[in-house]
Amino acid sequence: MDISTREMSLTVGEAAERVGLTTYTLRWYEQEGLVAPVGRDSAGRRRYTESDVNWLFLLTRLRRTGMPVRDMRRYAELARQGDRTLGARRALFEAHRSRVLARMAELEEDLKVLDYKIDAYRRAEEELA
Amino acid sequence: MDISTREMSLTVGEAAERVGLTTYTLRWYEQEGLVAPVGRDSAGRRRYTESDVNWLFLLTRLRRTGMPVRDMRRYAELARQGDRTLGARRALFEAHRSRVLARMAELEEDLKVLDYKIDAYRRAEEELA
DNA sequence: GGTTGACTTCGAGTGCCCTCGAACTGGAAG
């Protein structure tokens, strides 16, 4: 029931596996300021807490939705400044949300082109058969 | 009514503007084999036909949906081989279509995370107010 | 107590997709 049993603590390798990034990337994210310096054990090895992992997970979603690392860094900086940046962080997310929606709309348009082409190929194949 | 008035013929700059790429990129695409060698005028300048532009437009959609240049080249090679590759090209598009659908589903999931965060920030801001 | 394997830092290298600078050419406008 003490802190050490209650708190999860993962090595860089374990954390990497859970969030679907490589250990290289995790260290690089830290170096780039996307992640606040991670705690270390007595041997100097990184120990990732649950909240570290949650943060990393969020980063993977931002990344996957096309947010540049530069903007993720800006977001991380805001987060480090505490509650007074809540508004700015929300604004950042709202702006990003719009971009994602736009991207989705774009993909839907592009999908139509793909469908059109697939159909055209189908018809052309039939023509030839 | 002769061919020269009926056929449109654009310079690299004009073609670039129409498809939303730069002249650099258009030349590079040609060099990379994404576009078959474009016709030239008497001075050696590229002249893009309507079908060149259509092809380029299609490439922009493939690109925008995340197809790597490598795959676009493969597709271009198939297209250059004529009707006998219709099936292969359709297969290529169908596979790509699946990837795009998967990508869209992913984005929808990610959007939920964004929405959740936006809401969390909103609630936290209210808490503080 | 030696071997193994995962960790550490640092800087260099990679892959993708353009993007550009330099030097030149040729057609069109004044």
Place this chain on the structure above:
DNA sequence: CTTCCAGTTCGAGGGCACTCGAAGTCAACC
């Protein structure tokens, strides 16, 4: 006829996001 602009080729350069190699350390297991 000069000026200008948009084109030409070639190879080099750049931005982004990792990815890796080297050299070393340390805890854990047999």
